Amino acid sequence: MAQHPLIAKFQQAGQGQVFAFFDRLSADEQARLLSEAAEIDLEEIARLTRTLLAKGAAAGVDLTGLEPARYEALPKNGGDAAAWAKAKAAGEEALRAGRVAAFTVAGGQGTRLGYNGPKGTFPVTPLKQKPLFQVFAEKIRAAGTRYGRPLHWFIMTSHQNHEATESFFTEHAFFGLDHGRVHFFRQGRMPAVTFDGKIMLESPGRLAMSPDGHGGSLRALERSGSLDLMEREGIDTLSYFQVDNPLVRCIDPAFIGWHRLRRSEMSSKMVPKAFPEEKVGHFCEQNGRLVVIEYSDMPLAMQREKDAAGHLRYIAGSIAIHVLDREFVRRMAGHLHATAGAAAASTDTLPFHRADKKIPTVTANGQPVKPEKPNGVKFEMFVFDALPFAKNPVVIETARENDFSPVKNAEGVDSPETCRKDQLRQFARWLIANGAAVEVDATGLPPTTMEVSPLFGYDEDSFAEAWKKLSPKPAVREGLYLE
Structure with missing residues (x-):
């Protein structure tokens, strides 16, 4: 075997098995395997093997000292209306100053929906x-028009869907956005390893690689040069959301304002849990720090705890909507990079989960194997x-x-059908609030199929302004489309 410097490096790290079939591969296959291997930080894999795979390393989540997190309640639920108004004004000022960008995590495929393609094209x-x-795109475009400053939009794809995503935007002329303000970059990948830390092959010429989780978005922003671009453009606030939730207010001035007025480095939205066992993370406080405890890590007895008024104690559900400070992202990405090979990682390190x-x-002679039970470990980070x-x-x-009305499953909860109904309920609420006659059932669902383009109105305020200007007002009927 020709001793390529990268092969030597893997052999020295005890990972020479990656190149076991190298001499059998064509020149193209060899180049691809070397390219994949070059993505891997061997010192990081060694550290993760020590910290996550060693005996006793996979201990459960620490729940000591856990308390429900404090949050700013909506005015209708007892929150301070003046503070909310002040926050909204501060957010609008930041938008007018061009200090805000949108960031979508869009690495997924539509597989669970029975759809072949990037999830964002569903x-x-x-x-x-x-x-x-x-x-x-229409929400971001409309916000740019409203505040007089077109917004930049950062979209994190995956190796699996990057080309298809870029092609989709090109085919659709970027939905009217300035393509110079839409920035695509790939999520990082991590190799799968055996339970003793050996990097696995998917085939003789391919590593078993998978995305590094939505937490990998922080270092992907840094590695892609996106943070430097933001700095050059005077952007210091990033509105983070996931690709599966069409109801999300991509650009929410009140949320941005709370974040900025509090000089926060990372802010989050919560929804009150619908029922104790709802499958969302829980915002909690632990030793003076804000944490999210996954539903699978919190005992059911804790999830069901009530306060003196009979309300759930752990009520604050996480819905993966955040606002991030640019330099905080840089700091976290820097620590991720700097501590990858450290014997003892810095305390400011986004942890990997196994x-x-x-x-x-493949077997030792290169034959494919489809295991019937877990045979290895994938590493991922959570934002x-x-x-x-x-x-x-x-x-x-x-x-x-x-x-919040995500599209995750083909049917049932969080499906295209439940999301469609939630969109119709939202359109009906906006119309009714502005004096339109709309028939709805007990759940607020209208019998008519209609749609409001974000270019007409993307939240209560923008809709009210656009509706006010309409003369005459259209009747609410089957097929009504407002743009």
Whole structure:
């Protein structure tokens, strides 16, 4: 075997098995394997093997000293209306000054929806069947028009869907956005390893690689040069949301304002949990730090605890909507990089989590193997794990019906059907609030299929302004489309 410097490096690290079949591969296959291997930080893999795979390393989550997190309640639920108004004004000022950008985590495929393609290309609106990306693009475009400053939009793809995502935007002329302000970059990847830390092959010429989790978005922002671009453009505030939630207020001035007025490095939205066992993370405080405890890590007895008034104690559900300070992202990404090979990682390090999985691989003679039980480990990071390191973190309440109706499953809960109905309920609420006659059922669902483009109105305020200007007012009927 020709001793390529990278092969020598892997052999010295005890990972020579990666190149076991190298001499059998074509020149193209050899180049691809070397390219994949070059993505790997061997010192980081060694550290993760020590910290996550060693005997006793996979201990459960520490729940000592856990308390429900404090949050800013909505005015309708007892929050300070004047403070909310002040926050909204501060957010609008930042938007007018061009200090805010949108950031979508969009690495997923539509597999669980029975859809072949990047999840962001999945059609989601009730009447026009607009794809998720178009919904966000129109919201971002409308906010740019409203505040007089076009926004930059950063989109994190994956190796699996990067080309398809870029092509989709090109085919649709970037949905009217300035393509120079839409920035695509790939999520990082991590190799799968055996339970003793050996990097696995998916085939003789391919590593078993997978995305490094939504927490990897922080270092992907840094590695891609996005943070430097933001700095050059005078952007210091990043509005983070995931690609599966068309109801999200991508650009929410009140949320941005709370974040900025509190000099927060990372802020989050919560919704009150619908029921104790709802499968969302819980915002909690632990030793003076804000943390998110996953539903799978919190005992059911704790999830069901009530306070003196009979309300759930752990009420604040995490819905993956955040605002991030640019330099905080840089600091976290820097620590991720700087501590990758350290014997003792800095305390400001976004942790990796281990997930034991069935990983397709090859035998010692290169034959494919599809395991029937977990045979290895994937490493991933969660973005909410940055919260304990953030100065002055803020959690604000949001109304579920205004901000959260994800499309995750083909049917049932969080499906295209439930999301379609939630969009229709939102359009009906806006119309009714502005004096339109709309028939709805007990859940607020209208019998008519209609749609409001974000270019007409993307929240209560922008809709009210646009509706006021309409003369005559259109009747609410089947097929009504406002743009």
